[in-house]
Amino acid sequence: MLPGMKLPLPLFAIALASIPSSPGAAERDEVFAGTIQTLFPKLVETRRHLHANPELSNEEEKTAAYVADRLTELGLEVRTGVAGHGIVALLKGTEEGPCVAVRADMDALPVTQLRSLPYRSRNPGVMHACGHDVHTAVALGLAELLSRHRDDVRGTVKFLFQPAEEGMPVSYDKDWGAKLMVAEGAMDNPRPEAVFALHCRPTISRAGSLDEKTEFLKAGQVAYAIGPDSANSDTFEITIRGTMAHGSAPQRGVDAVVVAAEAVTALQTIRSRRTNTRQPLVLSIGVIEGGQRHNIIADSVRLAGTVRTCDAAFRDTVVEMMKQILGGVTAAHGATYELDYRKGYPSVINDAALVKRTLPAFQRLLGEENVIEMTPGMGGEDFSFFAQVSPGFYFRLGVANEERGITGEIHTPAFDVDEECLKTGVAVMAAAVCDYLDKDK
Numbered sequence: 120m121l122p123g124m125k126l127p128l129p130l131f132a133i134a135l136a137s138i139p140s141s142p143g144a145a146e147r148d149e150v151f152a153g154t155i156q157t158l159f160p161k162l163v164e165t166r167r168h169l170h171a172n173p174e175l176s177n178e179e180e181k182t183a184a185y186v187a188d189r190l191t192e193l194g195l196e197v198r199t200g201v202a203g204h205g206i207v208a209l210l211k212g213t214e215e216g217p218c219v220a221v222r223a224d225m226d227a228l229p230v231t232q233l234r235s236l237p238y239r240s241r242n243p244g245v246m247h248a249c250g251h252d253v254h255t256a257v258a259l260g261l262a263e264l265l266s267r268h269r270d271d272v273r274g275t276v277k278f279l280f281q282p283a284e285e286g287m288p289v290s291y292d293k294d295w296g297a298k299l300m301v302a303e304g305a306m307d308n309p310r311p312e313a314v315f316a317l318h319c320r321p322t323i324s325r326a327g328s329l330d331e332k333t334e335f336l337k338a339g340q341v342a343y344a345i346g347p348d349s350a351n352s353d354t355f356e357i358t359i360r361g362t363m364a365h366g367s368a369p370q371r372g373v374d375a376v377v378v379a380a381e382a383v384t385a386l387q388t389i390r391s392r393r394t395n396t397r398q399p400l401v402l403s404i405g406v407i408e409g410g411q412r413h414n415i416i417a418d419s420v421r422l423a424g425t426v427r428t429c430d431a432a433f434r435d436t437v438v439e440m441m442k443q444i445l446g447g448v449t450a451a452h453g454a455t456y457e458l459d460y461r462k463g464y465p466s467v468i469n470d471a472a473l474v475k476r477t478l479p480a481f482q483r484l485l486g487e488e489n490v491i492e493m494t495p496g497m498g499g500e501d502f503s504f505f506a507q508v509s510p511g512f513y514f515r516l517g518v519a520n521e522e523r524g525i526t527g528e529i530h531t532p533a534f535d536v537d538e539e540c541l542k543t544g545v546a547v548m549a550a551a552v553c554d555y556l557d558k559d560k
Contacts, residue, residue: 144554147271148484148546154264155545162260162541165189167238169252173227173245176286177295179204182225182255186280189259193266195278202299206280210265216274216556220311221548222297222505223258224251224284233532248534250319250518255280257317257516257544264549274556277311284501287352287463297504306508313473313512314505315551317341317544319536320515321526326492335526336517338537341481341547342493343514345474348467350399350427351434352499355441357382357422358457359409359449366414376409378454379420383407385444393440400437401427401497427497429466465503470510476558477512480550485543512551516544 174182183204190197196209230248232240240246283296322333323342359379364372383404390400409420428434445456481490502513518536527533
């Protein structure tokens with residue numbers, strides 16, 4: 120059993136006996152567990168170092184240098200400067216075999232930390248509020264674990280340490296993060312047959328839940344979805360143009376504020392009246408700006424928002440419906456509009472065959488009750504660009520601990536993790552990787 124887990128030994132034994140495994144997988148798990156326990160103080164030290172020294176998207180210079188030094192010390196083949204501060208590293212086993220990839224993102228958020236901790240961020244206004252410090256620490260721990268047990272690696276493990284996951288590009292002529300890593304050959308030479316990633320998560324909704332009821336995902340648990348896991352994450356800006364006039368004589372102008380208000384309401388009917396009720400869609404307006412003075416009819420109003428979808432074809436349909444509605448509303452009032460729609464991260468699609476192949480490894484380690492199918496969310500995640508090249512599996516790593524008050528959500532100043540999750544992360548990722556490499560054994 121994985122050290123630090125609460126799972127009773129008899130239950131673990133029952134789960135182990137009932138789940139198909141590759142030959143010797145259980146024995147390998149036990150050996151790895153012993154090494155992970157030995158590495159645990161170093162895992163904690165690594166995570167706390169990263170947490171105390173966060174860097175924003177495309178500014179991960181010191182983080183990347185730290186990661187590259189660690190990987191070089193382990194004897195991996197290391198390529199730096201990929202997509203800015205990204206790193207690609209290869210760990211080759213003692214036997215020939217396929218290649219699999221593991222991705223860890225490294226950037227932090229512009230958030231001011233709330234909790235007073237010994238490893239509190241030393242960079243004012245910047246915080247690892249999304250757990251990327253954990254992701255990087257787990258991947259470094261995995262690299263050290265497998266470098267100590269190369270005889271258990273039948274093939275090659277490619278490590279993708281990614282910059283700029285949090286910062287979606289704001290212009291059409293610039294790419295970064297996962298998309299730029301792919302463009303610069305991170306998934307080539309060799310191309311992995313599968314790519315894995317994990318993400319910290321303190322809460323989830325179980326699959327089939329219709330009331331949005333959430334529960335804590337604790338250290339020692341993981342969650343997953345099959346198929347769509349996140350949404351196509353797009354942004355848009357709309358400019359409504361009218362005609363300025365004095366507020367005492369509105370009939371002499373075209374009031375862009377009134378037109379914009381009607382447009383906001385009309386755009387919501389895309390979700391409520393024009394979309395199949397089973398089709399996931401979010402259309403939110405987050406910004407309304409316009410007007411110059413209380414007694415002047417505004418000649419322009421800017422709206423900004425986001426659209427989240429899961430289906431690529433439907434994504435394009437939404438854009439066409441937005442144009443149709445905006446054209447009709449503005450024409451009815453004698454106004455005009457401009458729509459700047461920017462496609463961001465595609466939806467993460469977890470490959471069904473890869474998920475089903477990997478779940479036995481998770482269940483073998485944690486017990487079936489600690490491997491939870493969840494309701495997919497509508498957030499954005501650029502792991503999707505890697506998963507478009509090779510079959511991907513992106514899952515959640517539980518980090519909550521109610522007894523210790525570790526329950527803050529990601530992207531908030533109160534976020535923290537139960538560091539026992541580091542053991543779980545290394546263990547399940549090692550099992551996923553090695554089970555896949557052993558698939559033809």
